[in-house]
Amino acid sequence: MKKSPKSLNKKSFIKNHKILSFFIALVILIFLVYAGFQIYLYVKFLIGNDIVIRLDSDKSDINIPNKQLSEINLKMSAVTSPLCKTYCEYSLTDLATNQLSDKQNFSLNSKTKEYTLTAENGRGQILYRVSLSCHNVQGLFCHTKEYPVLKDLIITLEHDLNENQINQSNQIQSQIQELYNQIQIKQETLNYISNKSQQIQNTLAINQSITPDVNINQTLTEIISLWKTYQYDLAQAKISTLNISLDNFTQSFNEANTTFYLTINQYNNLIESLNPIYNKLESLRKSLSDNQTAELNIIIDNFNNKIKQISQTTNLAEKQNISTFLLNINLSKFQPITTNNSAKEIIFNLSNITLTPITTTANLSLEENPEECCLRNNCTSCSSNRNTNYPIIFVHGHDFNQGVSAEYSLNAFQGIQQQLDSEYLNAGELTLGTLIRDTSGLLGLINKPVSFRVTYYYDSFKSPNSIIPVQTKSDNLDTYSIRMRDIIENVKYETGKDKVIVIAHSMGGLVSRRYLQIFGNSSIDRMILIGTPNKGIVGDIQTYCSILGASLECTDLNAGSLFLNKLNNERTDKVKTFNIIGTGCNMNGEDGDGIVLAKNAILPGSIEYQIHGNCSTIDFLHNNMLDLSKYPQTLEAIKGILQNN
DSSP, rough: OOOOOHHHHHHHHHHHHHHHHHHHHHHHHHHHHHHHHHHHHHHHHHHHHHHEEEEEEOSSEEEEEOOEEEEEEEEEEEOOOOEEEEEEEEEEETTTEEEEEEEEESSSSSSEEEEEOOOOOEEEHHHHHHHHEEEEEOTTOOOOOOOOOOEEEEEEEEOOOOOHOOOHHOOOOOHHHHHHHHHHHHHHHHHHHHHHHHTTTTTTOOOOOOOOOOOHHHHHHHHHHHHHHHOHHHHHHHHHHHHHHHHHHHHHHHHHHHHHHHHHHHHHHHHHHHHHHHHHHHHHSSSHHHHHHHHHHHHHHHHHHHHHHHOOOOOOOHHHHHHHHHHHHTTOOOOOOOOOOOOOOOOOOOOOOOOOOOOOOOOOOOOOOOEEEETTTTEEOOOOOTTOHHHHHHHHOOOTTTTTTTHHHGGGGGGHHHHTTTEEEEEEEOOSSSSOSSSTTTTGGGOOOOEEEOOOEEEEEEOOOOOOEEEEOOOOHHHHHHHHHHHHHHHHHHOSSSEEEEEEEEHHHHHHEEEEEHOOOOEEEEEEESSSOOOBBHHHHHHHHHHSOHHHHHHHHHHHHHHHHHHHHHHOOOOOOEEEEEEEEEEEEESSSSSSSSHHHHHHTTEEEEEEEOOOOOOOHHHHTTOOTTOOOHHHHHHHHHHHO
């Protein structure tokens, strides 16, 4: 049977266009693969699988004498899709002066960096912040919002005087004490001379005087200030200047001192030389004959007149001239006899000027300034006051995708932590695998509280030489609350404080409440809950949770679970609690934040705040409450709570 011309034409067309058909099929296949791959990448992006960064240091604390060098070795890495291009920037900031010491960028998957740290002078603590920021770049095969992911580390550097500085300090301290003693005895002597000269000015005028040099005292005060602030070279230069001034002052002082005491001694010698004449006249005036008594009266009149003249003048030379007449009186011709006659009364109202030995009782107390902790050019003495400046710990919520890294959960509070940095120093993250400083309280010495982002999704495996973090995202909330205890104890150790302030989002609030129920309120100052399902999750949210999230977590989160029954009905120690509730999203006819019904977020006894917003199909107020670009009122509420004790 012959084929029809139409059938032959069709087969001929297919045969002739076979290559074209293959290419069309290939294009369709490529398109389907591309579209499927894009959908896959987008889904991974939606569930949070964007970028994970790590920042590690071989040291968290350094303790060195001044001018000794210490190295820290940093390891930085970014893990993301191989189809994404990643840019990272790292920096080192001296928080004492708030000066940027180094800032560089890289686009590799990992980088190591070595910094050499030192301190030049003084005693105390310097804080350094190492910051790492990475973001992906939107591309054909890279879905990302290009939001930066941040990591911060605080390096504490304790420093003290080196051996040379200690010797300088001791030497200058000894010189200051010696200079002070010299100046003090001279000033007290001058004060005594001035006061004594005032007291005897009606008896004896001493014209030679000198006043203390004010500049000498000022210079000594400057030297002490320089010594206390460890500026030894400047202090030594000032001491040389002071010694020159003191030498000049000493010359004038010695002249004044010599003149004063010489004048007093000459006056007292004059009085002593007149005493024998007075005593002789007294012995003769009642034992002479009539003729001798009359003659003696003339001598007594002259004596009394001269004594009066001496007492009326304050000039020592005049006193000495007048006394010359008295010293030349000749009484040898008078012969005492027994008689009832009596000559005139003798006036002798002159007496010695008494001088008191000068001793200095002043003692210069020289104490070095206490160890100094500076933050952003504000310096105070280092002090770990256990009852103030409580640190904040930011506790993340439930991660609805069990498969992604726990590092994503730590990013939840990074924006709020940064915005609070001026009031609560951003100390980065603290997990159970984080290096713990050798000495407790080092992050509590500055006059400013600190904040940490923490996670209960890590446990730690400890060996004699290292602490290995282990991610565990499949446990129940009771287990997480036990990890919370370890985290809080670590924060208390790092800061030296007795309590912490908890700011918790979503499931993190339940974990924090359970910690409080199990371990009590001795370590919690205040608690701020944000979007916490205090009575559990229901409906579609409950269903989706068990599909993507960890099953044990979702079981505990379910309304009516055994966990929530214990949490809401068993005894719990009281702590002041603030509850920020999201409203404005329609959840099957009820109000909420898209994840938690408003009525299920209510916690009896807490102080409530509301954040009113909205939700879309895949974008919920529940998480967006932590996005300050969308809901800055969350930060305003937190600041108000923190500032109003």
